[in-house]
Amino acid sequence: MRYDSPLAAVGNTPLVRLPRLSPSEDVRIWAKLEDRNPTGSVKDRPALHMIEQAEKDGRLTPGCTILEPTSGNTGISLAMAAKLKGYRMVCVMPENTSQERRDLLGMWGAEIIPSPAAGGSNTAVRMAKELAASHPDWVMLYQYGNPDNAGAHYATTGPEILADLPSITHFVAGLGTTGTLMGVGRYLREHKPDVKIVAAEPRYDDLVYGLRNLDEGFVPELYDASVLTTRFSVGSADAVTRTRELLQQEGIFAGVSTGAALHAAIGVGKKAVKAGESADIVFIVADGGWKYLSTGVYTAATTEEAIETLHGQLWA
């Protein structure tokens, strides 16, 4: 496939069936390989779309500074696009995110403002909002509330999936900004009213909850519960187990949040088997495992050890 520039190569990712992890011949699981985007994650889609829409409506002009609260992938995508398009990029990021992420952001020229680990993404979002208020000339694209985040998936991810797999019955993705689920979910519903939209929400152990700010259960402005059919809560142990199964049984090297989405996909698959129904279940591989190698979850000798190494860490 040929493109006129690296930015034009965002999207059009492969959809592959997982013959070993699918529960039966009639209940098939398909992986949408979003790690095949230019910077290696699904976030290239919303990042590029948010920038281009902001350029179109005049909010972003040459020389502008882009500000974004991000724990990694969106910042990496925005930094790459900003570099190619000539914008300055500032990321607000919790101080406990991995060194690989910091290096990747720095590599594409982004500046990092660390936010306290204690508040997680919530504190990063609040700090970014404060910075935006004190720098009115900076442009915050704000992935949690920007309709162009979901719009990117409505315009590209959804149509790609339906074109490749018209028989789709379930769509599964991680619940973060909610942009993927809202955008793909709305598109698929319009074309296949019976399709089931399934969220996989990360569930951390008590230790991580202790680090998080419990009094503000942050709900992204983009979230619309009516788009979802159901929601799975996936613990660290299951996310790690599925991440390793995906690697060992299907050869796909994915990030830990992808393991959580796969766990939910297998969950709805088992229900379909039990009900005697056939199903085509698509889940999103949000990124590759490269940025998480230092956690040790891939190289641990056993899954039990891998679960132990991730104990107390944020993985989505």
Added chain:
Amino acid sequence: MAIEVRIPTILRQYTEGAKAVEGSGDTLAALFADLETRHAGIQARIVDGDQLRRFVNVYLNDEDVRFLDGINTKLADGDSVTILPAVAGGMA
């Protein structure tokens, strides 16, 4: 019919500190009534009248039962039920 029930830290005072207990019942409501017979006081912390308490999340095989049939969700042998305080379930 054995169902594994995972108990959050704040409710372990009713289970002698156990992280998981076994129970039985055709529905979640019946399961919580069964738990009450051995762990007095736990039912009222989970259920309010004929529904789940507002700040309690219950998952059947990791699926949020509010998207299923709530407290009337049907159970089968071998199912796993997880109870969690909702306040810890932030989404971002």
